[in-house]
Amino acid sequence: MTKKLTDIIKEYPDAVRTEKPLIHHITNYVTVNDCANITLAAGASPVMADDPEEAEDIVSLASALVINMGTLNKRTIESMITAGKAAKKKNIPVIFDPVGAGAGTLRNETAARILKEVRPSVLKGNVSEILFISGVSSGAKGVDVSENDKNIREEIICEKIKKLALKTGCVVAATGEKDIISDGKRVIYVENGHRMMSDITGTGCMTTSLTAVFCSVSNDLLLGTAAGILYMGLAGEKAFNEAGNRGSGSFRTALIDQIYNTSRKNIEENAKIFER
Numbered sequence: 001m002t003k004k005l006t007d008i009i010k011e012y013p014d015a016v017r018t019e020k021p022l023i024h025h026i027t028n029y030v031t032v033n034d035c036a037n038i039t040l041a042a043g044a045s046p047v048m049a050d051d052p053e054e055a056e057d058i059v060s061l062a063s064a065l066v067i068n069m070g071t072l073n074k075r076t077i078e079s080m081i082t083a084g085k086a087a088k089k090k091n092i093p094v095i096f097d098p099v100g101a102g103a104g105t106l107r108n109e110t111a112a113r114i115l116k117e118v119r120p121s122v123l124k125g126n127v128s129e130i131l132f133i134s135g136v137s138s139g140a141k142g143v144d145v146s147e148n149d150k151n152i153r154e155e156i157i158c159e160k161i162k163k164l165a166l167k168t169g170c171v172v173a174a175t176g177e178k179d180i181i182s183d184g185k186r187v188i189y190v191e192n193g194h195r196m197m198s199d200i201t202g203t204g205c206m207t208t209s210l211t212a213v214f215c216s217v218s219n220d221l222l223l224g225t226a227a228g229i230l231y232m233g234l235a236g237e238k239a240f241n242e243a244g245n246r247g248s249g250s251f252r253t254a255l256i257d258q259i260y261n262t263s264r265k266n267i268e269e270n271a272k273i274f275e276r
């Protein structure tokens with residue numbers, strides 16, 4: 001089974017480089033530049049456009065839409081809903097990262113509204129955000145995973161994700177030390193990555209951008225999502241070996257370099273992706 005998954009996913013980077021899909025982002029102002037650069041590093045083309053007046057025009061040119069609620073405000077909520085609905089109408093995959101869900105009323109209500117009104121194709125967040133949306137009260141204080149949620153048993157997270165996928169109609173992914181992805185029936189685990197990835201902000205946001213990139217060239221959103229998470233995890237491991245000893249700034253640069261230099265050999269030799 002592992003072989004089959006990697007055999008499919010290892011074709012995606014070349015497809016991206018051939019197709020150069022446009023990825024529309026409505027995202028946060030903390031990590032926006034990293035998201036644009038990781039999208040380019042993967043061979044796709046980013047456009048960041050978050051005004052309600054142009055949301056529909058821009059998304060109609062795109063091959064995928066990222067909705068990331070990291071620095072939410074009333075103006076961008078309107079853009080997220082408008083662009084999200086327009087994308088769904090045109091069958092463009094919508095990847096929703098509910099950054100900070102659980103941290104306050106505006107975020108919680110907006111996440112619920114986007115799920116209901118847009119019906120995203122993929123819901124991808126860290127384990128605290130996904131558990132909160134699935135109804136487990138989260139200990140998270142902001143945009144990072146809580147210590148409490150890190151210790152929740154894998155089988156419990158898996159069950160919650162499967163149920164949430166069936167309820168929302170989304171492919172659901174929860175990231176952390178181990179990443180779990182499900183469409184409600186199949187469940188994929190990715191065990192690549194490095195703990196230094198949580199020492200910089202934006203590894204989750206960049207993973208969401210890569211998920212959008214690969215979903216735009218895949219006809220299977222479960223595998224497109226798994227690919228975004230897998231390639232980020234593989235890049236994290238190599239970036240740590242190359243630059244981890246220099247510190248978190250160098251690690252961040254090395255991560256983008258690793259996506260730029262993604263190789264078939266790396267996925268063939270090092271992917272830890274399983275379907276159970």
Ligand SMILES: Nc1ncnc2c1ncn2[C@@H]1O[C@H](COP(=O)(O)OP(=O)(O)OP(=O)(O)O)[C@@H](O)[C@H]1O
Binds near residue numbers: 175177192
């Ligand atoms: N301890 C860890 N070991 C291995 N990989 C990790 C670890 N923590 C995070 N990762 C990887 O880092 C990436 C980001 O995951 P994380 O859950 O930290 O996202 P996030 O909290 O949404 O990040 P941000 O909001 O800062 O962008 C994922 O690809 C995940 O697999």
Ligand SMILES: Cc1ncsc1CCO
Binds near residue numbers: 028070099201204
């Ligand atoms: C630190 C931070 N605050 C809002 S968004 C963001 C980036 C990572 O999610």
Ligand SMILES: [Mg+2]
Binds near residue numbers: 099100
């Ligand atoms: Mg995040």
